[in-house]
Amino acid sequence: MSETTTHIPEEKARIGAPSIPGFTEEGEDLSPINDNTSSPLGGSAAKAHSHGGGVGVPDSSRAGRLTSYNVDDFAKLTGREEDWRFTPLKRIKGLHTDELTGAAPKVELTGSDVVTLSEVPADDVLNGIAHTPDDRVSANGWKYATTSQVVTIPKNAEGEKATLRITGESLEAAAQHIIVVAEENSEATVVLDHVGSAVLAQNVEFDVRPNARLTVVSLQAWEDDSVHASSQQALVAAGASFKHVAVTFGGDLVRVNPSARFTGERAEVELYGLYFADAGQHLEHRLFVDHAVANCKSNVLYKGALQGKDAHTVWVGDVLIQKAAVGTDSYEANRNLVLTDGARADSVPNLEIETGLIDGAGHASTTGRFDDEHLFYLMARGIDEKTARRLVVRGFLNEIVQQIGDEALQERLTDTIESELAATDN
Incomplete structure (x- = not known):
């Protein structure tokens, strides 16, 4: 496996690996780039290997996309958008167009006497601290979620483990909002265990406060008839650590979008994922790490296996290192193992760098057979x-x-x- 490490005395660069059929391996090295000359990657430094544009250009990079709590601010989806070009819109059961008035999955908290579960109205001050919708489905879910389920890990809690069992009992299109607050200096593991049958637009926000250590396992173990689109966003404060593990086996179509944004120095983020797609399943994971401040670390590793006719997995990893994020250390990788004929894995790692004063950054992707x-x-x-x-x-x-x-x-x-x-x- 090749790796990419960068030490670049330049203003801005962007790398993106294309969709990878068959067996390929991508890991690109960033040579020194001067904004006054052409990039050795081809084209201008800001657009090399991109699907069109850079920071601030709508619908190009994650950094340039529209964010809004108002679903009407987002254009109707056609399937040609960069963010939706792999997703079969006919199979998302109207989560982008319909009124999401079905019953949301039932939520139960077990495993800890310290971690608490409460419910607040949609206009509560906790809503939106760590989450802003950045696509039409997420905004539609925000519109129709009338309450939020709040999991709170109290200050200075140590080694707590809790499971939030999320049970779908209806195939009527529904919305759900979940908030996990890890208070200062707390340490806990929270499992989001999705089971049953649902058609769900879900927003989840993680408020990881200073020096907190939060591990989240989001397990998608739905029945075969389920459709699940989940936007899971974390705000990671100074000195905090956030580990997110996405595990996806069940469902007809599942699309999970984890993201993490640093708000204070000396913080760490780890994003891991495991998925196994069978015949006809569409399992999609799109993640975003926003290095907005200095001296933070991130590591991303997703692995998937596919088998059966029309099994399809999609992994898109976006990492942004902003101009202020000096001292950043970041790496992302995706590995896919195709077990039978008729399966397809798409893998697109993207890396955007706005400062050369970093400790390292890189990405890699492989897709192959035994x-x-x-x-x-x-x-x-x-x-x-x-x-x-x-x-x-x-x-x-x-x-x-x-x-x-x-x-x-x-x-x-x-x-x-x-x-x-x-x-x-x-």
Whole structure:
């Protein structure tokens, strides 16, 4: 795997890897760029390898896109927009156009006597501290969510673990708003466990306050008839750490957009993801890390497996290092393993840099099939091909499973992976 590390004495650069079919590997090195000369990446430095534009240009980079709480400020979707070009709009069940008046999934909190769950009205002061819709579905969800479920981790709490079970009981299009507040110096793990059947536009905000340490596991274990679009945004204060692990197996169409914005120095963000798509499933993850202040770190790693006809996964990773974010250290990577014919993985890592005074930044993406050498090695030691394939996939995904840090949940995910692999054998 190639890596990219940058030390650039220039004003602004943007890199983007294209959609990757078959087997490819992308990891681009940023050579010194002078704004007065052409970029060695082709074209101007601000637009190299882009889908058109840079910071401040609408619908180009995540940094330049419209944000609004008003759904009418967003144009009607056509599917040709950069943010929606991979998403089959006919399958999102009107989340972008309809009144979302169905019953929102039921929410239950378990696992901790310290972490609390409350409900506040949509106009409460907590709403919008860490979240502003940046697409039409998110804004539509904001419009129709009449209340917000608030999970609060109190100041100085240590090692708390809580599960927010989110159970869908209806296929009528609905909206939901969830807020997780990690107060100063707290430490906790919160699992968002999505189960049942739903057609849901969901907004989730994480308010990670100074020196707090919050781990979130967003588990999408829906039934096969579910449609879920979730915008999950975090605000990360000085000295805080935020780890987000997205795990997606269930649902017909699932689109999860995690993002993190730094508001204070010496903060860290880790975004991990694991997804396994079967025949006909569309699983999409789009993430954004906004380095707006100096001396912060971010690391992104998503891994996915695909099997069956028309299984489709999409991963888009956007990292912005703003001019003020000197001393930034950032890296993002996506790995995809295609298990059968007829499956497709799209992977697009994007990196925007507005200052050369950084410790490092880079991205990489791979999509491919089984490594024949790995299979040969295992089979040469008496392991049959079916078992050898399972071991390779299990080992490939286990790096993400281990990031969860909860033995019971890790065991549940391992069992789910085994069930998915068993389906391949049939």
